[in-house]
Amino acid sequence: MNFDDTPQEAEFRATARKWMEANAPKKYEAELSKSSLGRIRLEKEEIVDVGKAWQKKKAEGGWACLHWPKEYGGRGATPIEKVIWQQEEGVYGKLTQPFQIGEGMCGPTVMAFGSEEHKRHYLPKLASGEHIWCQLFSEPAGGSDVAGLRTRAEKKGDDWIINGQKIWTSGAHYSDYGLLITRTDPNVPKHKGLTMFFLDMKSKGVEVRPIKQANGMQEFNEVYFTDVVIPDSQRLGAVGDGWNVSLTTLMNERMSIGSRLATGFPEMFEFCSNLMTEDGLAIDDPATRSKLASWAVKASGLKYTSYRAISSLSKGERPGPENSIGKLVSGTMLQDIATYAMDLEGAAGALTGADEEAASGQFQQMLLSSPSMRIAGGTDEILRNIIAERVLGLPGDIRVDKDVPFNKIPTKGR
C-alpha cells in the first residue's frame, strides 16, 4: 500500500505541472479557490466564457478529456493519469463545470452508440469545449422514475418528429447539442418503448425556459419540443432500446458526479479555525469540535473511498455502483454543515450579502443550494435503493407498472 507515483506517473505529473504552470489562467485562482457549492462565479466575467477558453487551451495542449482516444479529441491517457491531471489542475478544474455532463455522460454514450463518422465529427468539439452538450432525460411526469417519460418520437420518412417536454436540464440555455430520450412505442411496457437520439439544440421547435430555483439561481431549464425534426442517423442504439442506452449514460452520470463532490468540510474547518466567538475560537469549543470531527471522518472516508476506486481502476477493474455513496453522503453533509455554520454566526447567520458577514455568505449559498444535491442525478432514496439492490443484492421494489403497457399505467389524468 502506498501513495507514491510510479516513475511513469511521476513523469506524467511533472509534465502536467509544467504545462499548468505555463498556461493556467492565474488571475482567477484566488476567486476559484474561494468558491464553493452554489457560489462559483467570477467578479468580472462570465464563467462559461472563461471555462470555454480554458477548455480550448487544454485541448490544444492535449489535456482535454484525457481518457478519451486521441482521434476523438482526448489523450488516450490511463485512468490514473486522469486522476493525476485532476490533482494538478486543482482549482481550475472548477472551470470545467459546464462541460461535465458532456464529458461524463453525453460523450461516453455517443462513443458507445454513435457511428464512426459521428464520433469523429462531434466528439473532438465536445472535448475542446467548442460545443457544449446537455442531457434531456427527466420529465415532469418522470423524475426518479426516468422510464416514465412521455416525450413522443414518431417516425416520418427518414426523420423522427419530437413532441413533448423535458425538465431539470442543466445548462440547456448555453448548450449546442443534447442527448434526448423519447418514447417511440407507448403500447409496450414502459422500459421497452424508448429510443435515444442526439440533436442540435438550435433545431426549429426547441424552446428553452430557465427554472428559477429555490436558491434564486438559474442553472436548470425546461425544454419544450414542438414538431422538432431529427434525422434517423442521429439515433443512438436500436429503436426501442433506449432504456439500455440510457443506463450507460446514467451509470456514467453517477460516477462523474461522484468524482468532484463538494462536502463543505474544508470550508467549514477553515471557518471554525478563524471564527471568534464570545469565549474564544469556535474550533476550541467542544460542541463544535465534536461536529467537525464527525464531518472530518466522513470527508476523509469519501476521499479514501475514491482512492480505493482509483486503485482498482488502475488495476483494470471497473468501479461498480459502490460509488453511489459519494453523493449520498456529501449531499446531507453539505446541508448539515451549512446549517451549523449559520448557527455559529448567530442572528447574523440570516444575512446573505457578500459584504455582510464573516464567510462572505458562502454558507448561506451552500444552504440554499444543498437541497438540489440530494435530488439531482438520483435522489438520496434512489441511491439507497441502488446500494441495497446492486451492492447488497436485495430484491427490487415491487413494480406495479412493470409489465403494463405504458399507455395503461395510471397517471392521475396527465
Added chain:
Amino acid sequence: MNFDFSDEQKQMRDAARKFLAEKCPPKAVREVLDGKATYDKALWKGLAEMGFLGVAIPEEFGGAGAGHLELCVIAEEMGRALAPVPFSSTVYLAAEALLLAGSDAQKQKWLPKIASGDAIGTLALFEGKGNPSPQAIKLSAAGGTLNGVKKPVPDGAIADFAVVAARTGSTGRDADISLFLVDLKAGGVEVRSLTNIDPTHGQAELTFKNCKAEPLGAAGEGWGILTQVLDRAAVLMAFEQVGGSDRALEMGRDYALDRIAFGRPIGSFQAVKHILADMYVSATLARSNCYYGAWALSTNASELPEAAAAARISATQAFQHCSKNNIQVHGGMGFTWEFDCHMYYRRANATAVTLGSLSYWEDQLIDRMRKKNAA
C-alpha cells in the same frame, strides 16, 4: 498510488478468515460469553501456530516479521469472528509498547512468548472513569515499586504481564508519567475480574501493592510512548471494528433476504433496504479511513496521529451503527440471546470506549488537524 492491500496480504486475509470460520464459529464465542471459559485457549494456540500473533513482530524476536499491514488484515478477521481471545491487549497494546520502548532484553524476554502464544500481555492505563490523560494517572512508582489501582484493564485477569502507566513526578507536565513492565505472576498484584457489557472479552481491576516493576523506556517519557501506542492500537482496533461492522451488515442482509412477512422478503421493503444501505455507507467510509490509517501505521508516517483518530472515530461510529441496526432488521429475534446479533452489539459498544471514548478521539482529531494546518 496503490491504495489497496497486496495480493499476498489478501491471501493472508483469506487464510485467516478460513481458519477463524473453522476454529472460531459463534458457538466457540458463546463458550466465553456464557462464562464457561475466560478465553478460548485452543484458538489462542492455533493463532500462534498460524503465525498470526507475531505477524508484526520482527523475526529476531520470534515473530514472522511481516509488518503492520498484515496485522491490519488479521485484525479485521478477528473482529469479524468476534474472536474471544486477548488479541488486542497482547498484540496492539503490550507488543506495540515493547516494540516502541522496550530494551533488547525486555523484547527478548516477552516478544517470543507473545508470538508463540505463551504470554498474554496488556496495558494498565485507566484508573476508573475518564479518558487517557496524564493527570488521571495516580498510581505511583518509587524505588522500582508500584502502588495504586488500575481499572478497567482489558484481559487483566488472564494476562501474564502488563505495561503499567505510573506517576513518577508531580510537575503537572507530561514528563511526570513513566511506563513500567510488571510480571503479573511474580506477586504484588491483586487481580479482580469485573463484569462488563461484553463478556466475550474480560476486564479486570489490578491493585498494585509494593509491586516490583522494571522501567519500560526512559523515565519521564511514558506519556509520549503511550500516545504512540494508543494511536497504533486505534488503527488496529479500527480494523477489528470494521470487520465487525461488515459481518453485522451481512447478517442483516442475509436475514432480510430470508425473512418473509406480508408475503414478501422483508428486504424488498424500502424501509428495510434503506437501513441496510445506510449501514453499508458507514461501513464503507470506515473501511476507507482505516486503509489510510493502515498506510500511515505501516510507513510510520507523520500523518499517523491524524489518520489514527479518523480511523478510530469512523470505525467506532460504523460498528455501533451497524450492530444496532442489525438487531433492528432482525426484529424480535435479533433481541434474543440465541441469535448472535447482540454479541456484535456488545462488542461494538465495548470497543467504542476501551481505548478512550468517541468524544475523546473527536477532540484529538481536531487538535491534530489544527496542528497540521498551523505547521
Added chain:
Amino acid sequence: MDLKDNGMNFDDTPQEAAFRAEAKAWIGANAPKQYEEELRKSSLGRTVLKGANILEVAKAWQKRKADAGWACLHWPKEYGGRGSSPIERVIWQQEEGPFGKLSGMFIIGHGMCGPTMMAFAGEEEKRKYLPPLASGEKVWCQLFSEPAGGSDVAGLRTRAEKKGDDWIINGQKIWTSGAHYSDYGILLTRTDPNVAKHKGLTMFFLDMKSPGVEVRPIKQASGQSDFNEVYFTDVKIPDSQRLGAVNDGWNVSLTTLMNERMSIGAGVSTGFPELFDFCNSLMLDDGPAIEDRNVRSRLANYAVKASGLKYTSMRAISALSKGDRPGPENSIGKLVAGSMVQEVAMYALDLQGAAGVLSGPEDAEVAGKFQAMLLRAPGTRVEGGTDEIMRNIIAERVLGLPGDIRVDKDVPFNKIPTKGRA
C-alpha cells in the same frame, strides 16, 4: 389542563384539585415507602428490588389500590374500576409517581386484555374476570406474535379447530410478555386457512393453566428473560370463551393493538432524566460535565425531544378530557423514545470513558444503570411494533399516505409463500 378561549393553562379545576388532594392523601398513607428510593432510581432494563420479589410487592400494591378503589380508575365500577374521567386517571398517575413502576406486570392486562374483554365478552364473563384482573389477583397476557408473524401479525399459523362446543388449539406463540406468571391470556388463532390471511382469524381468552399449554422463557440479548415462547398442544377452549365472531379475530385484535400502542406509548422511557442527573454530578477531566458545551448541546437536543413527547401526551390528555379518542398520533412516543434511549445510553458510556465498558452494579458508574439501558434499548425499538411499522402507521393513518403494496392480501392463507416454513 384545558385549552379554553381565554387561554391555555395547566391548573387543576376545583374538582380536579379535590381529586388530587384525595389521591395524594391516600398514597401518603398507603404507599410502600420502603421501596420508593429503589423505584425512583430504576430505569429501562433495570427495575429490581433488593431483598424482595417485585411481583409480590406489585401484587400487594395493586390489591391495596383495588380495595380502596384506586385500581383501573377509568373502568366502570362493576368491573373493578372507579368510573373516573380520563383526566382523573392522569392525575392519579402523576400522584402515584415512582410507585407506578410497580404496575409494569399489569399493563398488558389493564391496557389490552381488559379493554378487549370489555368490548367483546359476554356480561357474565366481564363480571367474573375483570374485577380480579383490576385488583391484580389475576395477571393476563396477550398471545398474538408468532415466529412466522412478527410485524405481520395476521401471518399467524396457530390453528383452532371446532370440536363439538370446544375449540382445539395447536401451535406456537412468541414474545409473550409475562406468560410465565400469567393466569389468563387472550389468544389470536387461525380458524380458516382457505381465505385471505386477515379473514380467517378468531380471538379467544383462555386459562393459562389449561392442559397442553407450555411456557418457555426466552433469554434476551440483554441476558434477562421478560418474554416467552408459549406452545399449545391440543389445548381445549370452550366456545363461550370466544371473543367476537368466528373469523372476525382481526377486527377484534385491532382494538387490542390500538390499546397496546397507546399504553406502551404512555410510560415510555427516554433516558433523559437519568442522563441529566448523571451529567449534573459528573466531573470530566476539565470540569463538571454539565459545563461542557458538547454535553450541553447533546443534553439540550435530548431535552427537547423528551419535553416534546411529554407535551404531546399532554395534548392527547386534553383531547381525551374533551371526549376525543386519541388517534395513532401516539405512535410517535415509542418511535422517538426507542432510538433516543439507545443514543442516551451510548453517550452516557462515552462520558464514562474506558470505564464505560463495566456493567457490574458495584464497579460501574451509577450502578451500571446506563449499561443496562444500552443492552435493553434494542428491544424497545422492536416490541409492540418496530420503528418501521410505527413509521408506516404515521405515514398511512396520520398523514393519509397509501398503504404498502400487499402481495398477500387476496391470496388464501395457505397459498402465501413461506420459504418452506410449515
